[in-house]
Amino acid sequence: MKALVKTQKGIGNIEIRDIPEPIPSSGEVKIKIAACGICGTDIHVKNDCFPYWPPVVLGHEFTGEIIETAKDCKTFKVGDKVVAEPHTKACGNCYLCRTGNIQICSAKRSPGWGIDGGMAEYICYPEKLLHKIPDSMTWEQAAVVEPTANIVTDLLERTGIQAGDFVVVQGPGPIGLIAAMAAKAVGARDVAIIGTPGDVELRFAKAKELGLNNLINIAETDPVKAIMDLTNGLGADVVVECSGAPKAIEMVPDFLKKMGKVCVVGLTGGKTVNINWDKFAFKVATVVFNLSTFYTSWDKAISLISSGRVPAEKLITHKEPLENWQKVFEDIEKLKALKAILIP
Numbered sequence: 320m321k322a323l324v325k326t327q328k329g330i331g332n333i334e335i336r337d338i339p340e341p342i343p344s345s346g347e348v349k350i351k352i353a354a355c356g357i358c359g360t361d362i363h364v365k366n367d368c369f370p371y372w373p374p375v376v377l378g379h380e381f382t383g384e385i386i387e388t389a390k391d392c393k394t395f396k397v398g399d400k401v402v403a404e405p406h407t408k409a410c411g412n413c414y415l416c417r418t419g420n421i422q423i424c425s426a427k428r429s430p431g432w433g434i435d436g437g438m439a440e441y442i443c444y445p446e447k448l449l450h451k452i453p454d455s456m457t458w459e460q461a462a463v464v465e466p467t468a469n470i471v472t473d474l475l476e477r478t479g480i481q482a483g484d485f486v487v488v489q490g491p492g493p494i495g496l497i498a499a500m501a502a503k504a505v506g507a508r509d510v511a512i513i514g515t516p517g518d519v520e521l522r523f524a525k526a527k528e529l530g531l532n533n534l535i536n537i538a539e540t541d542p543v544k545a546i547m548d549l550t551n552g553l554g555a556d557v558v559v560e561c562s563g564a565p566k567a568i569e570m571v572p573d574f575l576k577k578m579g580k581v582c583v584v585g586l587t588g589g590k591t592v593n594i595n596w597d598k599f600a601f602k603v604a605t606v607v608f609n610l611s612t613f614y615t616s617w618d619k620a621i622s623l624i625s626s627g628r629v630p631a632e633k634l635i636t637h638k639e640p641l642e643n644w645q646k647v648f649e650d651i652e653k654l655k656a657l658k659a660i661l662i663p
């Protein structure tokens with residue numbers, strides 16, 4: 320079968336290869352991949368700045384239809400359309416696994432970097448990590464369940480956004496825009512999005528299309544003043560930090576409401592942030608760090624997308640056959656793409 324493979328360590332080293340079709344082991348199903356989203360992780364593996372074990376097929380944001388099941392599979396059957404939690408190889412025995420946190424088990428090796436992923440014609444996958452999607456759901460919608468599940472975990476489940484909250488999103492990439500849509504879907508009073516000049520052409524334009532109108536370009540508008548004006552001088556109830564930019568992070572307590580919450584989603588890539596600790600203390604802030612997805616977030620994400628309340632599929636700007644991967648990866652890195660999916 321055709322697969323997009325990171326062949327060895329180093330920058331680049333990605334090619335389409337013909338590899339043997341996988342055979343389901345005990346507890347696994349074989350899935351015919353219908354689409355696979357490209358995530359920041361895939362770009363990091365390309366650029367050699369994320370752990371991975373080559374040769375490895377890229378991609379963890381896949382969806383498809385089950386075409387075969389191992390004899391001992393109990394839950395899923397041939398014909399089911401599914402999405403998959405990327406928590407493969409979690410040990411099941413450690414403190415984290417035993418407390419229901421398989422997503423951060425240190426033995427976890429996800430598809431796309433730890434084991435062969437979804438940028439291929441087929442994948443064999445443990446049925447215990449699958450979620451069934453409704454027949455009414457399109458493959459485009461299914462392909463954005465994983466990033467949406469991240470926001471459900473981070474913003475809805477862990478940060479505990481409330482109806483009536485004023486929400487600020489920093490960093491309007493796909494995850495930031497999903498956060499903005501999810502905030503609206505659960506009753507946020509309003510949402511403001513902070514970005515840089517590079518965000519204006521594609522990302523702000525998409526935000527407008529989605530009905531998100533408080534768009535703050537830091538090169539033109541002072542974000543602190545703008546947020547204070549929008550909130551009668553009180554500040555934001557919730558700040559969703561998706562930029563990973565130290566300068567943006569340092570500014571957060573200046574427009575956070577007292578008792579406000581900060582939902583940390585973006586990583587800085589190892590850069591140090593000069594936090595004024597006391598500013599957070601005087602705001603009596605709750606800062607919630609996040610990584611990966613809870614089991615419970617997946618069916619909620621499926622419901623939010625399939626009901627149309629979070630139309631995350633509208634972020635898809637590129638839908639290309641696997642062969643065109645190179646151009647699509649380039650467009651993502653040049654900020655010419657928002658969400659991109661590959662069709663094997």
Ligand SMILES: [Zn+2]
Pocket residue numbers: 358359360379380465466
């Ligand atoms: Zn992802």
Ligand SMILES: [Zn+2]
Pocket residue numbers: 409410411412413414415416417421424425426
């Ligand atoms: Zn474990």
